[in-house]
Amino acid sequence: MTTLPLEPLPPPLEQTTPSAEPRWRGLRSVNRSDRIYRRVLTALALVLPALLVVILAVLFINALPAIGRFGPAFLWSSTWDPVAEVYGTAPMLFGTLASSLLALLIAVPLSLGVAIFLTEFAPRWLRQPVAFLVELLAAIPSVVYGLWGVFVLIPFLRSFVVPPLKSVLGWTPFFQGVFYGNSLLAGGIILAIMIVPYIAAVSREVLLAVPTSQREAALAMGATRWEAVRSAVLPYGRAGLIGAIILGLGRALGETMAVTMVIGNRHDISVSVFQPAYTMAAAIANEFSEATTNMYLSALFEVGLLLFVLTVVVNAVARILIWRVARGAAVGSKAL
Amino acid sequence: MTARTVRRQLTSRVMTALVVLLSFIAVLALVLILADLIVKGASSIDWAFFTKSPVPAGEPGGGVANAIVGTGIIVGLAALIGVPVGVGAGIYLAEYGSGRLGFLVRFVADVLNGTPSIVIGIVAWTFLVRPAGRFSALAGSVALAILMIPMLSRTTEEMVRLVPHSLREAALALGYPRWRTSLKIVVRTAMTGIVTGCLVGIARVAGETAPLLFTALGNLNFSLNVTHPMQTLSLQIYVYATGPFDEWHRMAWASALVLMGLVLIISLVARWVTRQRYGSVR
Numbered sequence: 001m002t003t004l005p006l007e008p009l010p011p012p013l014e015q016t017t018p019s020a021e022p023r024w025r026g027l028r029s030v031n032r033s034d035r036i037y038r039r040v041l042t043a044l045a046l047v048l049p050a051l052l053v054v055i056l057a058v059l060f061i062n063a064l065p066a067i068g069r070f071g072p073a074f075l076w077s078s079t080w081d082p083v084a085e086v087y088g089t090a091p092m093l094f095g096t097l098a099s100s101l102l103a104l105l106i107a108v109p110l111s112l113g114v115a116i117f118l119t120e121f122a123p124r125w126l127r128q129p130v131a132f133l134v135e136l137l138a139a140i141p142s143v144v145y146g147l148w149g150v151f152v153l154i155p156f157l158r159s160f161v162v163p164p165l166k167s168v169l170g171w172t173p174f175f176q177g178v179f180y181g182n183s184l185l186a187g188g189i190i191l192a193i194m195i196v197p198y199i200a201a202v203s204r205e206v207l208l209a210v211p212t213s214q215r216e217a218a219l220a221m222g223a224t225r226w227e228a229v230r231s232a233v234l235p236y237g238r239a240g241l242i243g244a245i246i247l248g249l250g251r252a253l254g255e256t257m258a259v260t261m262v263i264g265n266r267h268d269i270s271v272s273v274f275q276p277a278y279t280m281a282a283a284i285a286n287e288f289s290e291a292t293t294n295m296y297l298s299a300l301f302e303v304g305l306l307l308f309v310l311t312v313v314v315n316a317v318a319r320i321l322i323w324r325v326a327r328g329a330a331v332g333s334k335a336l
Numbered sequence: 337m338t339a340r341t342v343r344r345q346l347t348s349r350v351m352t353a354l355v356v357l358l359s360f361i362a363v364l365a366l367v368l369i370l371a372d373l374i375v376k377g378a379s380s381i382d383w384a385f386f387t388k389s390p391v392p393a394g395e396p397g398g399g400v401a402n403a404i405v406g407t408g409i410i411v412g413l414a415a416l417i418g419v420p421v422g423v424g425a426g427i428y429l430a431e432y433g434s435g436r437l438g439f440l441v442r443f444v445a446d447v448l449n450g451t452p453s454i455v456i457g458i459v460a461w462t463f464l465v466r467p468a469g470r471f472s473a474l475a476g477s478v479a480l481a482i483l484m485i486p487m488l489s490r491t492t493e494e495m496v497r498l499v500p501h502s503l504r505e506a507a508l509a510l511g512y513p514r515w516r517t518s519l520k521i522v523v524r525t526a527m528t529g530i531v532t533g534c535l536v537g538i539a540r541v542a543g544e545t546a547p548l549l550f551t552a553l554g555n556l557n558f559s560l561n562v563t564h565p566m567q568t569l570s571l572q573i574y575v576y577a578t579g580p581f582d583e584w585h586r587m588a589w590a591s592a593l594v595l596m597g598l599v600l601i602i603s604l605v606a607r608w609v610t611r612q613r614y615g616s617v618r
Contacts, residue, residue: 031514031515033513033515034515036515037514037519040424041424041425041427041428041432042428042437044420044421044425045424045428045429045433045438045441045489046437047421047425047485048441048444048448048485048486048489049440049441049444052444054459055451055456058462058463059455059458062462109358110358110362111362113357113359113362114359114362117355117356117358117359120355121352121355121356122359130359130363132607133363133366134359134362134363134366136600136603137365137366139539139540139543139600139603140366140369140596140599141542141543141544141545141570141595141596141599142543142544142545142546143543143570143573143574143577143592144369144543144573144592144595145369146574146577147573147577147588147589148369148372148373150577150578151376151577151585152368152372193365193369196362224344224345224348225348225352226347226348226351227347227348230351247450250450251450254450254451254452254453254455255452256453256454256545257545257570257574261577281454281546284454284455284458285454285546285549288458288461288549288550289549304454304455304458307452307454307455308451308452311450311451312451315446315447315449315450315451316443316447318450319446319447
């Protein structure tokens with residue numbers, strides 16, 4: 001007599017949210033083409049980590065001569081002399097950070113304002129169109145921002161913004177010297193307009209992820225609408241909002257064309273926003289094709305390496321913060 | 337009402353007004369930029385602008401036909417390389433991406449999404465321009481493809497995830513193998529969304545300049561050879577905007593208007609397609 005062989009029981013299906021669950025768990029593949037399909041997809045997915053490694057490796061290997069020659073002093077030396085073959089990035093590091101922080105200073109209130117307006121105050125019919133218009137800012141190519149900066153923004157700043165700033169705040173070190181046009185100020189403002197759509201889109205999704213019960217609870221306790229936002233909504237989404245801001249910072253740090261066209265491209269450190277400055281990305285854009293010696297090229301690769309590592313770290317921190325609020329979602333990827 | 341209540345109400349009103357004002361400023365920036373593009377660019381656009389190549393500096397006339405064709409070729413090639421990889425990685429993330437590898441890929445995609453494009457440009461230069469000894473459109477396409485891949489993988493993943501689980505179960509219950517279920521049922525259902533994601537990605541890289549500076553380089557003549565330097569609209573705008581001639585500045589505005597129009601049309605089509613398929617997504 002034969003007995004039916006007892007199959008081992010399949011492992012119990014895990015109870016989790018359907019969207020984040022593996023689709024095929026518990027259904028072991030028997031089909032060869034299934035395995036091939038999975039392998040092809042896995043190979044394509046592996047391209048992404050591979051790209052990250054390859055980019056890092058290429059930058060590092062090409063930067064080695066400069067790293068060996070200048071050591072860590074590369075970071076704080078401010079001489080950049082292709083003739084004497086002495087390179088230091090302090091002015092670029094300063095310019096990159098200063099222009100990005102200036103941009104954040106302008107962009108953060110703007111974009112948080114947009115996000116709060118769109119999620120909390122705007123009438124329903126207005127939300128989609130305004131969100132769409134703000135996100136359109138992200139669709140404008142960088143070089144077009146640069147063009148607009150050179151021919152519209154800088155003349156505007158020269159005649160309407162700089163004179164009043166000078167007369168009121170001219171005594172502070174931040175508003176010293178003659179304004180020639182291409183300057184830290186112009187770079188910061190252009191960057192600010194460019195990162196508003198990113199910060200706004202991500203902040204908006206973070207605020208949308210705040211449960212309605214948070215708002216209702218605050219309102220039920222007699223809070224005004226603004227008090228509900230300030231005391232119940234913003235604290236709940238704080239990590240995500242900070243993440244959104246850091247994400248904007250990452251964008252600003254690596255932005256190239258628009259900044260190159262308006263920031264003045266001078267290897268100098270000046271705290272006055274009226275003076276020209278330089279950024280790491282702009283230096284690569286301007287000097288890479290002129291780099292005739294190997295050491296010059298290597299120095300530029302080291303600048304690229306620094307910039308890449310800086311933006312990767314900034315982006316990673318931003319993503320971790322955003323994921324804490326909107327777990328695993330591709331937040332902001334829908335921003336045009 | 338006590339004074340305190342009045343003050344709280346007033347604060348609420350003031351903050352609401354402030355938030356409205358800030359939103360207005362953000363939208364105003366967009367309107368101003370678009371208006372300037374139209375005002376300064378539209379008058380220079382005529383038939384010759386689309387059909388002729390640039391003339392030497394100082395001479396009147398000429399167009400940007402070479403740049404328009406070049407943009408099409410370089411971006412098209414970039415899409416050919418980038419779309420399969422990006423979409424494939426996205427399907428992987430949606431279908432098998434719940435484990436540790438999925439997490440890693442997702443994280444790397446998000447991080448790469450914010451990489452400075454100029455860095456991608458010099459990496460492409462190292463592999464494709466330095467060994468070959470000359471700049472090429474192909475190198476530019478590869479750089480743009482690298483920029484597209486992380487973007488596409490995340491949008492594709494999101495679109496595939498929207499497909500209801502019941503469709504999958506129905507196909508499997510009918511005895512479909514998994515790969516066919518995935519490709520013919522799941523991916524096909526999500527196809528509109530995936531195409532939208534690709535269009536948005538293409539629109540995004542079509543405006544890129546920085547990664548093309550040391551790869552496609554730019555070319556003042558009409559060229560169809562992808563192993564040689566080629567012009568794009570974005571490179572043309574950069575050269576014209578930073579040049580000394582008024583005529584060039586005029587052409588820069590016109591080129592910018594054309595490029596912006598191109599990007600906007602692709603974006604709007606993408607948005608319209610999504611709207612047709614999914615209603616309003618958010």
